[in-house]
Amino acid sequence: MKAVIINEFGGTDVLKIEEVERPVPAADEILVKVYASGVNPVDRVVREGGNDVLRPYLNLPLIIGWDASGIVEEIGSNVTNFKKGDEVYGIPNFPGNGSYAEYIAAKASQFALKPESLTFNEAAAIPLTGLVAANSIFDFGKLEAGQRVFIQGASGSVGNFAxxxxxxxxxxxxxxxxxxxxxxxxxxxxxxxxDYKTQHFEELLQDIDVVFEASSVRDNNERLKSIAVLKKGGIFISANVDFPFDDAVKEAMEKKNVKGEFLAAQTNHLTWLNQFTQWINEGKVKVTLGKEYSLEEVAEAHEESETGQVRGKFILEVRKEN
Structure with a gap:
């Protein structure tokens, strides 16, 4: 099978398409015939060698990509929730061998039935960014009905789901x-x-219950402004795990009794994937696609996504739908 493999860390030139053996699913795994893979900022981070959190878990050679949609080709002996031919989507093996490949073997618990109304390309846009959004505002932020949440970077692939x-x-x-x-x-x-280009949110907001830093901006001075708009006892969550709070931010949070959280690891995969499917099937959540690329255009996809001028999710179309 074809797969995009990195044999060394670096720029987009390390992304190589190679022929490798098709994986064999273990007892608790499914083999997925991949139709599409999402392109995420973490793909670049891993390609370049990871950050302090990820680096110890990265082993070369490595197939990157951790958003997949496709059709179940085989099931492991202990798998009971899927059958061959099921259309699925999920987050396979992060941070191990991923979805920039024609087939992937991954734990069945990392996948769910994809929303019926979506194409494979649309379904591949959801899992990782959707899970980051849900974990951040609900599992960490404890957001409830009637509360006020401020989402920074609301048009991005994570922010728009949040x-x-x-x-x-x-x-x-x-x-x-x-x-x-x-x-x-x-x-x-x-x-x-x-409009962050013409307005100052710290002058407009107060008594916010939850602030979610879904923006890629890494600036502790901006975080101080975010803490200022939170109510006492509020919660600040950042998706930028590679950029720690400085002493001034920690002091400001302590003074205001604000809780600060980093989304270091995704949790509740299956619960949230099934919830996303339900919301989408009910028409309550929609998917916004950015550009779509072939597997052979993977370097171009990375280069364009790194400009930061992205609305919607970039997709690698591994194979065409019938």
Whole structure:
């Protein structure tokens, strides 16, 4: 089978398409015939050698990519929740061999039946970013109906799901984004949208229950502003696990009795994947695709995604749908 493999860490030139043996599923695994894989910021981080959190777990050679959608080709002897031919999506083997490949073997617990209304490309846009959003605002942020949440980077691949999930739960949602994306974020359901290029959120907001740093901006001075808009006892969650809180941020959180959390690891995979499927099938959540690339265009996909000027999820189309 074809797969995108890195044999060394570095720039996009280390992304090589090679012929490798098709994996064999273990007893608790399924073999998925991959149709599409999402392209995520963490793919670049791993390609370049990881950060302090990931580096100890990375072993070369490595197939990257951790959003997959496809069809079950084989099931392990202990798998009872899937059968051959099921259309599935999930987050396979992070941070081990991933989904930039024609087939992948992964634990059945990392997959769910894909939403019926979605194409494979659309389904591959959901798992990793959806899980980051749900873990952050619900599992860590404890967001409840009626609470006020401020989502920074609301138009991004994580932020746009966070906006929609928070609305489904009945929260009051405030998002920040660039001028060009204001209408997009409003269409996602945000109750208020702040243009970070022309407005200062710290002058507009107060008594926020949860702030979610879904933006790729890494600036502890901006975090101080976020803490200032939280109510006492509020919660600040960051998806930027590679950028720690500095002493000033820690002091500000302690003074205001604010809890700060990093999303270091994804949890509750199957529970949330099944929830996403339900919400999408009910029409409560929609998927926004960015550009779609072939497996052979993987370097171009990485280069474009690294510009940061992205709305929606970039997709590697591993094979065409029939």
């Amino acid at each position: 906006v929609q999930f928070a609305k489904v739960k009945g929260a009051y949602v405030i998002g920040s984004c660039s001028t060009d994306n204001i209408e997009f974020v409003k269409q996602l359901g945000a109750d208020e949208v702040i």
